Structures are given as structure tokens and as C-alpha cells.
Amino acid sequence: MYSDKVLDHFANPRNVGVIEDADGMGEVGNPTCGDLMKITINVADDKTISDIKFQTLGCGAAIATSSVVTEMAMGLELDDALAITKQQIADELGGLPPEKLHCSVLAADGLADAIKDYRSKG
Amino acid sequence: MSDQDSIYLDHAATTPCDPRVVDAMNPYFTEVFGNPSTMYEGGRKAKQALEGARETIANAIGAKPEEIIFTSGGTESDNHAIIGLAEAGKMKGKKHIVTTPIEHHAVLEPAEYLKARGFELTILPVDEHGIVHPEEVKKVLRDDTAVVSIMHSNNEVGTIQPLSEISKVTKEAGVPLHTDAVQSFGSVPVNVDDLGCDLLSISSHKFYGPKGVGALYVRKGTRIRPLIRGGAQERNRRASTENISGIIGLAKAAEIALAEMEVTSARITKLRDRLVNGLFNVLTDIRHNGHPTERLPNNVNICVRGVEGEAMLLFLDMKGISASSGSACSSGSLEPSHVLRAMGIPQEVAHGSLRFTLGKKTTEEQIDKVLAEIPAIVDRLRQMTPYQQPPEHYKMPEWLAAKA
Numbered sequence: 315m316y317s318d319k320v321l322d323h324f325a326n327p328r329n330v331g332v333i334e335d336a337d338g339m340g341e342v343g344n345p346t347c348g349d350l351m352k353i354t355i356n357v358a359d360d361k362t363i364s365d366i367k368f369q370t371l372g373c374g375a376a377i378a379t380s381s382v383v384t385e386m387a388m389g390l391e392l393d394d395a396l397a398i399t400k401q402q403i404a405d406e407l408g409g410l411p412p413e414k415l416h417c418s419v420l421a422a423d424g425l426a427d428a429i430k431d432y433r434s435k436g
Numbered sequence: 437m438s439d440q441d442s443i444y445l446d447h448a449a450t451t452p453c454d455p456r457v458v459d460a461m462n463p464y465f466t467e468v469f470g471n472p473s474t475m476y477e478g479g480r481k482a483k484q485a486l487e488g489a490r491e492t493i494a495n496a497i498g499a500k501p502e503e504i505i506f507t508s509g510g511t512e513s514d515n516h517a518i519i520g521l522a523e524a525g526k527m528k529g530k531k532h533i534v535t536t537p538i539e540h541h542a543v544l545e546p547a548e549y550l551k552a553r554g555f556e557l558t559i560l561p562v563d564e565h566g567i568v569h570p571e572e573v574k575k576v577l578r579d580d581t582a583v584v585s586i587m588h589s590n591n592e593v594g595t596i597q598p599l600s601e602i603s604k605v606t607k608e609a610g611v612p613l614h615t616d617a618v619q620s621f622g623s624v625p626v627n628v629d630d631l632g633c634d635l636l637s638i639s640s641h642k643f644y645g646p647k648g649v650g651a652l653y654v655r656k657g658t659r660i661r662p663l664i665r666g667g668a669q670e671r672n673r674r675a676s677t678e679n680i681s682g683i684i685g686l687a688k689a690a691e692i693a694l695a696e697m698e699v700t701s702a703r704i705t706k707l708r709d710r711l712v713n714g715l716f717n718v719l720t721d722i723r724h725n726g727h728p729t730e731r732l733p734n735n736v737n738i739c740v741r742g743v744e745g746e747a748m749l750l751f752l753d754m755k756g757i758s759a760s761s762g763s764a765c766s767s768g769s770l771e772p773s774h775v776l777r778a779m780g781i782p783q784e785v786a787h788g789s790l791r792f793t794l795g796k797k798t799t800e801e802q803i804d805k806v807l808a809e810i811p812a813i814v815d816r817l818r819q820m821t822p823y824q825q826p827p828e829h830y831k832m833p834e835w836l837a838a839k840a
């Protein structure tokens with residue numbers, strides 16, 4: 315039911331972990347099924363994401379979307395990273411089964427939360 | 437991955453057809469294909485085979501042949517029992533139904549359907565092991581109770597109910613008792629008089645028979661309405677041309693299951709215990725779900741701290757191991773297992789649930805392979821988790837510690 319790319323990101327997730335003393339941290343949960351995600355970012359020149367790591371407790375799709383969103387966001391300007399949608403995440407993975415689309419929300423929200431956290435520290 | 441390397445540990449979901457069953461069925465597709473309702477030779481032969489199968493099934497559960505209705509499987513049997521009894525009861529002014537929170541959806545959804553049509557529904561409590569206590573049943577029975585439905589053994593955690601005690605209570609109250617024995621038949625003894633039930637459902641594909649066929653036992657004298665109308669088959673109780681090949685397969689599978697049950701179940705119990713003990717040895721922070729002793733020989737259900745079930749299933753699958761989980765993410769409905777929840781297990785703990793159900797082809801090597809693979813899988817996922825569920829839910833149960 316999962317595409318090869320989903321399975322690849324699930325089995326070999328990129329950027330797993332937590333950045334010590336990160337510039338921004340996002341923590342989001344998925345009320346639908348009780349999954350949790352934490353994203354930490356470092357920001358260079360108050361502009362671009364220079365480092366990003368995630369931790370996720372969740373299904374295969376939740377882990378794969380977390381992983382792929384860190385790849386997508388790495389090196390992006392903050393506003394561009396904020397603009398990443400759940401659909402773009404799903405597309406990047408070659409699609410998700412319909413009942414798993416909501417998992418990509420977690421990834422998009424986690425990233426947005428981390429950026430907001432960074433900005434709130436001003 | 438070749439079939440030989442793959443390790444199938446999801447027998448509660450379904451089982452492969454026994455080749456002897458397939459052989460027994462084969463002639464009934466092309467040679468003996470007549471409609472049993474016809475009077476010419478081809479029909480008579482089919483009718484004879486049908487009645488032979490009915491006798492086999494009746495004998496297998498200690499019933500009379502005329503008490504067996506062939507159906508399309510466990511789901512239909514459950515639906516027929518609940519809705520058929522409720523409708524018959526309604527004609528006598530009854531409007532109350534009783535069941536448990538750990539039933540299969542094939543029981544729960546018909547019960548909800550009836551509730552939406554004016555019946556009152558009582559859902560009994562279960563204890564932490566998933567046991568329904570007879571006193572609880574006694575408390576809720578009423579003069580207008582049309583049906584009590586309590587499963588014999590649970591598909592998720594394997595807990596077996598004290599049905600012969602429960603049936604004393606229902607008998608005294610004069611209320612018909614249905615039991616879903618879909619997971620039990622072929623695995624543990626199922627006898628309708630020992631259990632004291634009035635109706636009982638079984639499903640062929642759970643004991644190495646074909647899919648799409650099952651049976652419903654209805655004790656003589658029990659008033660029940662048909663579910664499927666449009667013909668006089670099954671003594672006017674279930675319309676539709678009989679699925680002869682399937683029914684022959686069901687009977688053959690039952691015959692084999694009964695003949696081999698003692699030896700097979702003893703062997704599987706040993707493997708099950710090896711797996712449970714092994715899991716507690718190779719993994720930290722896990723819990724065991726289900727009753728310590730009153731449980732099916734083939735069921736192992738655990739919760740693993742700090743991981744989600746579907747993720748474990750995916751990694752196991754990559755190693756050729758098929759299992760199942762009660763986590764929300766692994767269900768199409770995104771609801772965590774209603775069985776684990778009813779047993780008082782918090783949603784976040786059910787999140788890491790994992791079920792292995794063994795079968796007659798399961799070997800010691802396969803169990804050891806699972807035990808060898810699973811620590812790395814759990815470690816990997818735990819390294820990824822931002823959250824650990826509270827530790828108090830993960831302890832080795834005393835009965836297991838005592839054995840170790």
C-alpha cells in the first residue's frame with residue numbers, strides 16, 4: 315500500500331534526532347491517532363534553515379513524511395519552508411494511501427511550529 | 437522473499453486452506469454441481485453431500501444436524517444470531533439486547549444497528565484481562581431481554597470467557613445466549629451443551645477451511661427470524677442456493693481440526709510460551725495483554741513502550757514476518773483497538789500493541805527468528821521517538837515472572 319519512496323524514507327529516515335540548543339523547536343501531536351512529532355531547526359543569517367532534525371512516534375507514513383519534510387526544508391528560506399503543504403509532502407513521496415494523508419499534516423505542522431518558535435524568540 | 441522464508445503469524449486473521457480440504461472440495465465444483473433443491477440425480481447427490489456435512493459439523497460441536505444453518509461466514513452468523521433473535525423477541529414485546537465491549541464488530545455493529553431501531557443496548561463491563569463476570573450478566577438481565585451475545589474467545593487478546601458459568605445465568609432468566617466461537621473452534625474444545633449456549637457462530641477460514649463459509653448453530657426450540665430471504669433452503673432459515681463446495685470444505689476442515697486438535701494445540705501452546713517468555717527476555721518495557729491462563733493456545737498480545745504498532749509491522753514485514761497490531765494507525769478507522777481500551781489499557785499504550793497468532797505450521801525456528809529480529813526493530817523505532825509512555829504500564833506480569 316505504500317510507495318517505494320515511502321518505504322525508503324521509513325526504513326532509512328533522514329535527519330533523525332534532536333539539535334542541541336536548537337534555534338527553533340516544534341512539537342505537534344496528531345489527535346486523530348495519537349502520534350507525536352518533534353522538529354528542531356537551526357537558522358543561518360536569520361533567513362535559511364541550516365540544519366533540521368526530527369523525532370516521530372507514529373506509523374510508517376508519519377515517519378516517512380517527517381523524514382522527507384526535513385529534506386525538503388533543508389536550505390530553504392523560512393517563508394518558503396512555511397509554505398510547504400501536506401499535499402507537496404505527499405507528492406514528494408509519490409503519494410500516500412488516502413487514510414494516511416492526515417499523517418502528512420503532522421510533518422507540515424511540525425515544521426511550521428518550529429519556524430514559529432524561532433520567530434517568537436525574535 | 438520466498439514463501440519458505442516467510443513467517444506467517446496472523447492466524448487469527450485467516451489461515452491457509454489445508455490441501456486435504458481443497459481435495460475434498462474439488463469434485464463439487466465440476467462433477468457434483470447440482471442444485472440440492474432439485475430432485476434429479478445430480479441434485480440428490482449434492483443434497484446428500486450437504487446433509488453429510490451438516491452431520492459432521494453437528495457432531496463436531498455436540499449438536500443435532502437440524503440445529504445447523506450454513507452461512508457465508510462468521511460475520512453473517514453473528515449478524516443472523518443478533519438480528520434474528522432480536523426480531524423474534526420483538527414479536528413478543530422484547531426490546532433489550534446485551535453484549536460486551538470486546539466483541540468482534542460483526543456483533544457490535546448489528547447491536548448498534550438494532551439500538552438505532554429502538555432496542556435498548558447494554559454493554560457489559562470486562563475486567564483487566566478481558567473477562568466478563570457472570571454476576572455482571574445477572575445484574576443486567578431483564579424480562580424483556582431478547583438476546584445476550586458474549587464471545588467465546590477473543591480474537592485480539594485470546595481471552596476465553598467462563599461461558600458455562602454465564603450460561604447458567606442466562607438459562608435461569610430464560611434469555612437466549614449467542615456466542616461467537618469463531619476464534620475457538622479448532623483450537624479449543626467447543627461443545628454447545630458444555631458451554632450451555634443457544635446459538636453459536638463459527639467460520640471456516642479460521643481453521644484451515646475456505647473463506648466465505650461458516651455455520652450458525654441454533655438450539656432446537658429457539659425462536660429466530662431469518663436474515664436472508666428468498667428461498668426455502670436451510671429449512672426456511674437461510675435463503676440462497678447452498679455453497680456446496682464451500683460447505684464440504686468447512687466440514688472437511690472441521691473434521692481435520694478435531695482429529696488433530698489435541699496434538700496441535702499442545703504443540704502451539706509450547707511455542708506460544710516460548711514466544712512470550714522470549715519477548716520479555718529480549719525486549720525491555722513491554723506488557724502482556726490477555727488472561728494468564730484462560731486464553732487461546734495460539735495468541736500472543738503485547739504492548740511495546742515508545743513505538744507505534746504499524747511501524748513495527750512494516751519492519752517485521754520487511755523481514756518476512758506477518759503479524760498484526762491494535763494501534764489506531766494500523767486500523768483503517770484510525771481508532772485504537774476497542775478490546776484493549778475496554779480492558780482499561782490507555783490509548784497511548786494500545787498505540788504500541790503487537791499481536792502474533794501462531795498456526796499449525798509454525799515452527800520453533802520461526803519463533804526464534806522473530807525473537808532474533810525484533811530487538812533491532814524496536815530499538816530503531818525507540819531511537820526515533822520523542823515521547824515515552826508512562827513506565828507503570830510496562831511490567832512483567834507476576835505469573836510470567838514466577839515461571840521465569
Ligand code: FES
Pocket residue numbers: 344347348349372373374375376414416417764765766
Ligand atoms: S500517524 Fe497515525 S496513521 Fe499515520
